[in-house]
Amino acid sequence: MEDEHEAIDRLSTRIDEKLSSFSTVSLPMCFKVPNLLRQTNEKAYEPQIISIGPYHHGKDHLKGMEAHKIFYLNRLLQRRGETGVRKYVMALKVKEEKIRECYAEPLDHNIDGDALVEMMLLDGCFIIEIIREYQTWNLGELQERNGNFRNFNVESVVCDLLLVENQLPFFVLSELFHMTPEPNQENDEHEATDHLSIWIDHEKLSSFSTVSSSGCSIFRVPNLLRQTNEKAYEPHIISIGPYHHGKDHLKGMEVHKMHYLKRLLQRRGETSAHRYLMALKDEEKKIRECYAEPLNPKFDGDALAKMMILDGCFIIELIRENQTETQKIDVDFRNFNRFSLKRDLLLVENQLPFFVLTKLFQMTGGPNQENVQGFIPLALLFFSRVMPGYGNGLVIRDQNIKNLLGLVLDSWVPSLKARDNYRKISKEYGGWNFKYSATELHEAGIKFKKIDHEKIVIKPEIDEAGNEVIKMGNEKSFFDIKFENDVLWIPTIKMYAYTDSILRNFIVHEQCHNNDTRYVTDYVTFMDCLINTSKDVELLRHSGIIVNNGLGDDEVVATVFNKLCDSIVFSKKSFYSEIFIKVKGYREKKWNLWMANLKHNYFNTPWALISVLAAVSLLILAAVQTIYSHLSYYKR
Structure with missing residues (x-):
């Protein structure tokens, strides 16, 4: 009987201890989504762009935003005239236990005390700085003014901040907010001696300033855009540059790259590529800075230079032989579709720095091919047949060109006349609420007619300063849409099997560069407004505006245009704002x-x-x- 009482006492004591310890622990406030709910729509609970807190930290598709968090912390410190983060680290370090108690599940073993404090500081400062910006600007203005979001849709970032599993304890945000008010004269007088604050100060912030000043020009496709059509951004035949190098289905072209280099050396009477290797090794730092993401460790100095030589010489020799049409008898490509090859060379992630191409072109050219400007017309002629429309009258200088994709896009923007007119009459168009399809406009009496273009002519000219420039001999552009009386004039667009991929990569290029205008984005948005169903495509096809060259039936064409705009960042001032307003006004009479x-x-x-x-x-x-x-x- 006594033993039974002792057992009851022990059990009671154990339960009392648990109850006592429970009363001293804060209830968790950051939960994981229950599995039963997650199974109904897993993507609804997953962040698309940014990780906040520990649950999704370190996932590959979210790593792109880590540099932006560093940028915001750096900017916060500069705004406050501070050079270190010691006081913030100390404030969060003493609350480590309280922070851990806020999460319903044990944190990953990799997230020790230092890692947790670093995460809270970076994520928290990012959130409060974004909120401060929104106090001044709305989301659209934040998107346009802040070049750091050129790769991302700000609305999607905000949505990620509202996910159950993407949260910080509110007291962390509140404390950081009160510690970082608008500029004041209170600076931390103590030296940063804590090892964690030193690591953040010197390693993270200094590395960010190096990266941000480099002016990278070759980006990865943002995950949110990639998910809309992953295959549109993947090379089918050839890898160019480091991002897709070594993939199994692309290895077949490596032999052809070597053959082209060997043929180039034979043509020049050279037996070694040593001088090209040395020339590109001298540019290693500049080459690395052109890529938005750190390269695979396997690309050391020699490997990187070798890849640049093989890929670069292949491209310039391919473009050279296009001039003489030797490809008709070239057996190297009997197993490949040249249009698919050109499509691969226009992918965002399949680029070389343009200065690498021009340097190799100069080093391997004949008497008439030593000028950099000689490469531009050859390259534009090479890609002209895969484009869905004609170029413009734009003068192109090589100083502004970052890669082949950028060159082709620059040659394809609206004509100078159209852009000058846009600058004179541009109006803000409040949102993309144009709701009338081509069929509905036709019912209201609007006619659709195509704009004919002359054949493109590419020729070098001398500008006023005596510099040689390239001029496209076509006064009208693919983008020059106009509305006169009751007629909507639209240039013809040729829809090939690869047109969707080319347009998508142009859009990503525009989204990833801080351009004042996004002409391709504006164009596909305009066409998406006109096209809702196959009936709209049929109407535009009968008008000669859409020419279907093997893409599929009208339903397929409609689907292409309807999905091109998924997850993209729209321009606040569309190139077609005036046309939207005029057409809407005519329709609503x-x-x-x-x-x-x-x-x-x-x-x-x-x-x-x-x-x-x-x-x-x-x-x-x-x-x-x-x-x-x-x-x-x-x-x-």
């Missing part, structure tokens, strides 16, 4: 609105038309019969 409703409700099918005509005929016959009846009555 009372007479045009009445005619549109009449056509839509009564003439939308042959049977409806027959019914209306039958009803009108009956009314006419009834009226005639009534008139004859009255005439007969009076004659009596």
